[in-house]
Amino acid sequence: MQVDYLIVGQGISGTMLSWFLHKEGESFVILDESKGDTSSKVAAGIINPVTGRRFVRSWMIEELLPFARKTYDELETFLQVHFIRHLDMIRFFPNAESRDLFATRITEDDTYLHPYPEQNDFNPFFNYHYGCGQVRPAFCVDLGVLLAAWRQQLGDAVRNQRFEPAALQEANDHIVYEDITAQKIIFCEGVMGEANPWFGLLPFSANKGEALFIECPGLIDKHIFKQHHLLAPLMQPGLFWVGSTYQNRFTDAHPTEDFRVKTEAYLKEWIKLPFTVVNHKAAIRPATVERRPFIGMHPHHPAIGICNGMGTKGTSLAPYFAHQLVQHLVHGVTLTPEADIRRFERILSRRN
Ligand SMILES: Cc1cc2nc3c(=O)[nH]c(=O)nc-3n(C[C@H](O)[C@H](O)[C@H](O)COP(=O)(O)OP(=O)(O)OC[C@H]3O[C@@H](n4cnc5c(N)ncnc54)[C@H](O)[C@@H]3O)c2cc1C
Structure with missing residues (x-):
């Protein structure tokens, strides 16, 4: 051939x-x-234009984001399959410093960072004490x-x-x-x-990550949420992806008991609704130095x-x-x- x-x-x-x-x-x-x-x-398949605790723009995001969006839209049309959701990301601030930094960053560059006026919108679903801000646009691509x-x-x-x-x-x-x-x-x-x-x-510089897949009926699925962990809605209603870790040292690619226990405990503090862990996965990212x-x-x-x-x-x-x-x-x-x-x-x- x-x-x-x-x-x-x-x-x-x-x-x-x-x-x-x-x-x-x-x-x-x-x-x-x-x-x-x-x-x-x-992977959760999230495209997030602003990363890290200091809300810094991702490398080349001005070119990468519109190009990715156009490509996934084209592939959806070509394959006649739905796998991309156009969402935003709600960042819950872990402390007052983070909230103030977000406000300062908006005054410097408001392309992707926005205030979220309805600060109490998410009270029925999550415990959060320092308010939230909005990152948009963001996307969730179901790569599977x-x-x-x-x-x-x-x-x-x-x-x-x-x-x-x-x-x-x-x-x-x-x-x-x-x-x-x-x-x-x-x-x-x-x-x-x-x-x-x-x-x-x-x-x-291989990097291991783990994720829990949870079922949480009634949990709002119109946004990606980030506090300590990321929580992203999956295509199937009521299902969510929660992760991740960034481990440079690991002995294998398997899911660990430690991640599951700690993440479940964290979610019980964060989410106000009952949830069930339905899956737990791990993989190694092809990261570079x-x-x-x-x-x-x-x-x-x-x-x-x-x-x-x-x-x-x-x-x-x-x-x-x-x-x-x-x-x-x-x-x-x-x-x-x-x-x-x-x-x-x-x-x-x-x-x-
Ligand atoms: C927990 C977790 C969460 C993540 N979340 C996100 C996210 O939200 N957003 C984001 O952008 N990225 C995310 N990532 C990173 C993302 O998954 C990677 O950047 C991306 O998937 C790498 O894709 P790849 O095709 O290069 O490699 P892979 O997905 O690893 O694909 C490589 C393929 O090659 C095959 N292969 C390898 N060697 C051979 C061989 N010798 N013969 C035949 N086949 C072979 C493998 O079986 C595999 O199918 C996440 C990663 C993890 C682990």
Whole structure:
């Protein structure tokens, strides 16, 4: 079988890469070892333009957010499946300093931060003592629904199969893998990229996260909420996602008793309505030391490339940077220097 591209991995990175290749009329095959709890399948899929305790704008959000929104809207129309919700985020302030800082930030830049006039609106649902502010726009993308719908659409173009590096035959202008001959191979392996023979030396900084899935009938589902944890409504009415942790040190990818117990105790203090924990998941994010993606072709292996390193923000980063990589491959467009793996040329020359 002859195709333009062989893609390894169908998380949100591989999904976006193949979508934009499809739009350019390029042919591809994806190898994806179907696993339950990969990063994309555990994620809340939130796009939040303002992050952290200091309410700082996310990197490149002015470009990333409208591009992601347009891409997900297009994919919804193409696939005839609903997976994106246009919401806002209500930030409950943990203390008076945080409330004052939010007010100051609004005077500096009110693009995404807004006062929330009805401060008591959420009293029937939550305990909060220092008021709240609004971040908008924000989005919640059900990545599990999107990934499954795209996989179904692709049919035989996706194989439920593990890629084995030893079986790859490489030339300057093509690769051969089993029965597949392709001009290029692009790795979208998420955290498994750390073990990739061509890209494993890139400065990954794997980061484990856990989430509880709760059923809470009657809980307001028109917003994403953030206090100590994020709480996001899922597509199914009455179901909510609660998370997460950011652990740089971990021994495995499994959910922990510690997270479940602490998060449940926290939720009992925060939410005024009864709830039931219906699921508990964990996954490892493909985060990077610089918190910037890894995209581009290997400087010493012209037929081998990567689209990875989406870290904690794959929902907003993957559409933009997968599109940019496709524009680079098909039309020679220059990559954003902070994301282009050529910045690690010396590191990458250590393996060949
Ligand atoms: C708890 C949690 C919450 C999160 N919440 C958010 C959020 O709200 N918003 C946000 O933007 N991001 C969030 N993230 C981060 C987000 O999940 C990641 O940025 C994103 O999913 C990374 O996608 P990916 O496609 O690069 O990797 P992955 O989702 O890991 O996909 C990689 C795929 O490649 C396959 N694969 C790997 N190696 C091979 C191989 N050798 N052969 C075949 N297949 C292979 C894997 O099976 C997998 O299907 C969260 C992450 C976690 C863990």
